[in-house]
Amino acid sequence: MNTCSPDAGNVALRIDGLRKSYGKVQALDGVSFDIRRGEFFGLLGPNGAGKSTLINIIASLVRADQGSIGVLGHDTVRDWRSARRLIGVVPQELVFDPFFKVLDMLRIQAGYYGCGREAWPWIDELLSRLDLADKRNSPMRALSGGMKRRVLIAQALVHRPPVVILDEPTAGVDVELRRTLWTFMNELHAKGTTVVLTTHYLEEAQDLCERIAIIDKGRVRVIETTPQLLNRHPFRFLRLKLANSGQLPEALRPLVAGEKDGSIELRLERDKHPISGVFAALRAAGLDLEDVHTREPDLEDIFIELTHDHSRPAANGGAR
Ligand SMILES: Nc1ncnc2c1ncn2[C@@H]1O[C@H](COP(=O)(O)OP(=O)(O)OP(=O)(O)O)[C@@H](O)[C@H]1O
Numbered sequence: 001m002n003t004c005s006p007d008a009g010n011v012a013l014r015i016d017g018l019r020k021s022y023g024k025v026q027a028l029d030g031v032s033f034d035i036r037r038g039e040f041f042g043l044l045g046p047n048g049a050g051k052s053t054l055i056n057i058i059a060s061l062v063r064a065d066q067g068s069i070g071v072l073g074h075d076t077v078r079d080w081r082s083a084r085r086l087i088g089v090v091p092q093e094l095v096f097d098p099f100f101k102v103l104d105m106l107r108i109q110a111g112y113y114g115c116g117r118e119a120w121p122w123i124d125e126l127l128s129r130l131d132l133a134d135k136r137n138s139p140m141r142a143l144s145g146g147m148k149r150r151v152l153i154a155q156a157l158v159h160r161p162p163v164v165i166l167d168e169p170t171a172g173v174d175v176e177l178r179r180t181l182w183t184f185m186n187e188l189h190a191k192g193t194t195v196v197l198t199t200h201y202l203e204e205a206q207d208l209c210e211r212i213a214i215i216d217k218g219r220v221r222v223i224e225t226t227p228q229l230l231n232r233h234p235f236r237f238l239r240l241k242l243a244n245s246g247q248l249p250e251a252l253r254p255l256v257a258g259e260k261d262g263s264i265e266l267r268l269e270r271d272k273h274p275i276s277g278v279f280a281a282l283r284a285a286g287l288d289l290e291d292v293h294t295r296e297p298d299l300e301d302i303f304i305e306l307t308h309d310h311s312r313p314a315a316n317g318g319a320r
């Protein structure tokens with residue numbers, strides 16, 4: 001699909017026909033798409049969808065069975081030295097040498113990319129931006145989980161890569177750092193860095209990402225701009241609180257999407273279920289309303305819809 005596209009010069013990552021299996025598990029089942037230069041791109045999907053497998057193949061940590069990856073035109077197998085230099089990957093797993101001190105780890109990593117003392121001011125800036133300055137001489141084993149993740153983020157950025165890939169960087173990270181990290185990533189993005197993010201915090205993806213791919217069972221289910229994705233499903237939610245703890249009429253029960261704190265949330269298809277029809281049904285049943293409001297679908301609703309993972313309702317019971 002990719003090789004002859006007219007905007008090949010605008011492509012940061014070209015993922016072409018990737019397949020990978022672990023024994024009988026088909027982790028990636030033919031994945032092809034491009035990520036444009038300078039994009040803030042979200043890679044979403046349920047647990048086990050294949051996101052980390054894809055990222056680990058891009059980072060050359062895992063070998064694909066089939067297919068290829070190009071990073072700014074450099075093939076990650078044939079031209080791995082150049083490709084590697086162009087990407088910074090924050091892996092999902094916290095892997096590090098427990099005895100190294102934070103600063104040493106970052107300087108060694110810079111050296112690995114051929115950067116010497118000239119990288120030290122940038123390392124200092126990374127330590128300060130990621131709130132690690134007072135931990136610079138701590139051994140890795142003495143850091144908390146969230147701090148270790150910060151060091152891995154700094155490590156991925158040490159050689160100023162034009163493409164940054166973050167595999168669940170905010171897992172186990174406190175709210176403060178999450179904000180700091182996103183401000184920092186937005187700054188890098190504004191300067192032209194391509195940022196690829198996987199996260200299970202869908203509101204994060206909704207706020208940050210310009211385009212999103214949803215992967216499920218090793219395949220790309222959808223790849224769209226965030227606004228397109230949010231507008232793709234013609235439904236909305238209507239939350240009702242019935243007066244005098246009345247019972248919902250039979251005809252409306254199939255529309256119930258969730259219940260919380262005495263409120264009922266109905267999922268209304270725009271063409272099929274006009275709000276006026278709901279009110280008419282309530283009136284006909286002699287029911288009064290105490291409270292009512294509508295809500296547009298957010299990324300979490302779309303995600304659940306697309307991955308059909310109704311076994312995992314939202315943590316708040318579906319009514320938000
Ligand atoms: N090293 C491995 N050995 C065997 N199976 C693996 C290995 N790595 C991944 N898998 C399997 O491949 C599939 C995809 O896993 P992957 O880690 O890519 O998912 P993911 O989308 O990153 O999930 P999560 O959101 O939980 O991080 C899963 O079924 C997983 O069990």
Ligand SMILES: [Mg+2]
Pocket residue numbers: 051052053092167
């Ligand atoms: Mg993963």
